[in-house]
Amino acid sequence: MTGRSPLSEPLLTVSDVSAGYLGEDVVHDVTFTVGEGDAVAIIGSNGAGKTTLFRTICGMMQNTGGTVTFGGTDITTAGAHQVARAGLAYVPAERHLFPEMSVRDNLILGAYPDRPSAERMALVFELFPRLAERERQHAGTMSGGEQQMVAVGRALMSEPTLLMLDEPTTGLAPKLAAEAYQALAALREQGLTVLIAEQQVPLALALADRGYVLENGRIQLAGTSEELASNPDVRRAYLGVA
Amino acid sequence: MKAAILDGIVLGLQYGLLGVGLTLVYGLGGVLNLAHGQLAVLGAIITALSFDAGLPIVPAIAVGLACAATAGLVLDLTLMRPVYRLRGEPRVLLGLLLMLGLAFIIDGFLVWRYPIQSLSIRIGGDPIPILGVRMRTGSLIASAVTIAAGASLVAFFRLTTAGRAVRSVIQDEEGARLCGINPARVRTFIFALSGFLACLVAVTRSMTAPVTVTNGIDFTTLALIVAVVGGLGSVSGAFLAGIVLGIVNTISSFYIGTYITTIMLLVAAALTIVIRPSGILGGRT
Structure with missing residues (x-):
């Protein structure tokens, strides 16, 4: 192929x-x-x-x-x-974020069961600078585009293959x-x-x-x-x- | 009045601890644990029996707490298995009925086997003035334990990865699974924790008033009211509701009479359902 x-x-x-x-x-x-x-x-x-x-x-x-x-x-x-x-990290179309948690907490859970490394967090923030600005905002109150960034960012936190x-x-x-x-x-x-x-x-x-x-x-x-x-x-x- | 409010806050924290277990078990698995208070009393009676058998009081309490936690763990792994296999309304109903049946069994067993047993932990010493209110050593220790437990719980849910994992399952179970979290494990852990906390409340209550074999239904009712007012599934809501209801309780029994307090609490719960069906914090975890 x-x-x-x-x-x-x-x-x-x-x-x-x-x-x-x-x-x-x-x-x-x-x-x-x-x-x-x-x-x-x-x-x-x-x-x-x-x-x-x-x-x-x-x-x-x-x-x-x-x-x-x-x-x-x-x-x-x-x-x-x-x-x-x-x-294997999967980002569903409906995103399935944790709406009552901050962007940061959503990202932290992406690395579960480990504590996320600072470098990994920095990498996600570099890819999506918007998330760094909104770190403390609840995921449920964000726009669709921002939620998509959180979803991808959360998936990346686990350092997926x-x-x-x-x-x-x-x-x-x-x-x-x-x-x-x-x-x-x-x-x-x-x-x-x-x-x-x-x-x-x-x-x-x-x-x-x-x-x-x-x-x-x-x-x-x-x-x-x-x-x-x-x-x-x-x-x-x-x-x-x- | 000041004394009533101070008493109310301490009582309220106990209510909060009682309600938080019920609210979490419901938030995670849709099971309304109507045997919540019975687990508390079971642990308290085991504490009393261990003490009577010659154990010093602190190890006896540890035995009671461990038994209540183990009971929660075993329940989750056995009786709740068929419940978790169902979805939606059938799950809620089967969970409700099984736990109600279990409540009757525990009540019946305790009344049959240990009809006059009760847990009453007496702590001597002169009353100590706190903010101008003289408090008995027993209530002070009870308050200290309750506050420490409440603070540890809040820290656990806000700051630790495991605590965040529990909240994540309540907020979006599928999202949690995508993060590598096993919801079944979280549920088992929380069922055990809720048994532990319920028993801890019974033990601290016994420092000011005896806990008898028939108190299970009282604890369950209180936990239910707290969980409803706080919003099922909400940890901070349960604590806030506990404190509000604790103050309502002490003030109404101070000015009106003890007979009215349970009615007042039920009225508060009913009003909450009418005004804010998702609880005072609007269903936030």
């Missing part, structure tokens, strides 16, 4: 994963990998199964088939807190969405592995090296970002080009 050596095992391997709710599968036999240092996008429209797939990978819900391996360990049946401690984001631009104005992606690009330059689910396809493909198109819970297409961006079907369906 990419030019990586077949000998090195990918950081994340999702094989034949199916998942759903109340006995009805929403995601069917999804297989893909994320190598160390990769930026991979899962693109698809609303209801394609992106969130279900991500929730299954991070242990928030149980799959109905297939396996998930992360860093050489099978995490298929691991709980969300175990997956998080293994170094893989950062997974589900639609980080949800509810953000176009300018803020672009800013969010600039921050992600900066993280990526520092070598962080990123897996992102997105329906704002141009943004996602600009960030990622390669992507998968998810439709009705199945992967329909895979390729490098350039290949996908020039694919006529993708252009028609997601890039608004006839």
Whole structure:
């Protein structure tokens, strides 16, 4: 698929994963990998199964088939807190911040169970200077864009080996969405592995090296970002080009 | 009047400690622990029995506290397992019914087995003047223990990682899991802590008035009122509510009569539900 050596095992391997709710599968036999240092996008429209797939990978819900391996360990049946401690940080679209806690306390909990190092905190504040200004403000009283910064910052506090984001631009104005992606690009330059689910396809493909198109819970297409961006079907369906 | 207010504050801190356990268990797992007061009395009676068996009073208290904490821990790991598997209203209802049943069992057992047992810790010495009010040594020690416990709890929740983790589960359980926090572990710990705190209140109360085997329902009712007024799930709310209700209690029994106090407290709780359904601090943890 990419030019990586077949000998090195990918950081994340999702094989034949199916998942759903109340006995009805929403995601069917999804297989893909994320190598160390990769930026991979899962693109698809609303209801394609992106969130279900991500929730299954991070242990928030149980799959109905297939396996998930992360860093050489099978995490298929691991709980969300175990997956998080293994170094896979997930930022859900709804963010799930602690609304009655300060920005600082939210970030501190990101490093749980350790006490966060001052350097790590400084790194997050460098990436999002706005958070340094609002350190003592309750997360619940912040704007959507600021909450997204807290959510990403909190995920980074654990020094993750893989950062997974589900639609980080949800509810953000176009300018803020672009800013969010600039921050992600900066993280990526520092070598962080990123897996992102997105329906704002141009943004996602600009960030990622390669992507998968998810439709009705199945992967329909895979390729490098350039290949996908020039694919006529993708252009028609997601890039608004006839 | 000054004495009544001072008494009220001390009593209120005890109410706060009693309510905080109930409020946390509910905030974390949706279980309204109607056997909260029974756990307090169980610990107190075990303290009394250990003392009667020849243990010095401080180790006897330690045994009582340890037993109440262990009872909370075991309950969470056994009786509450099927409850936590449910969601929403069924969880609240099953938790409520199981704990109510347990309250009856503990009450029944204690009355049957130790009908005349009570815990009454007498501390001698002359009254000591505090802010111009002469206070008995017993109430002073009780106050000191209560204030120390309250302050430690606040420090724990505000300053430690474990304390923040507890609050995080109340505020957003899914967010907590994403941070690597195991909500089940947090719930077990808090259930044990709530048993410990309830017993601590019973022990400090016994320094001014005896705690008998039938006091469980009184403690449970008080804890419930405090938790409702403070807002279920709110730690600072429970302490604030405890102090307000403590003052209401002492002033109404000072000016009207003891018979009216429980009614006054229930009125305060009812008014809170009508005016501020999420508690005086508006449901903040």
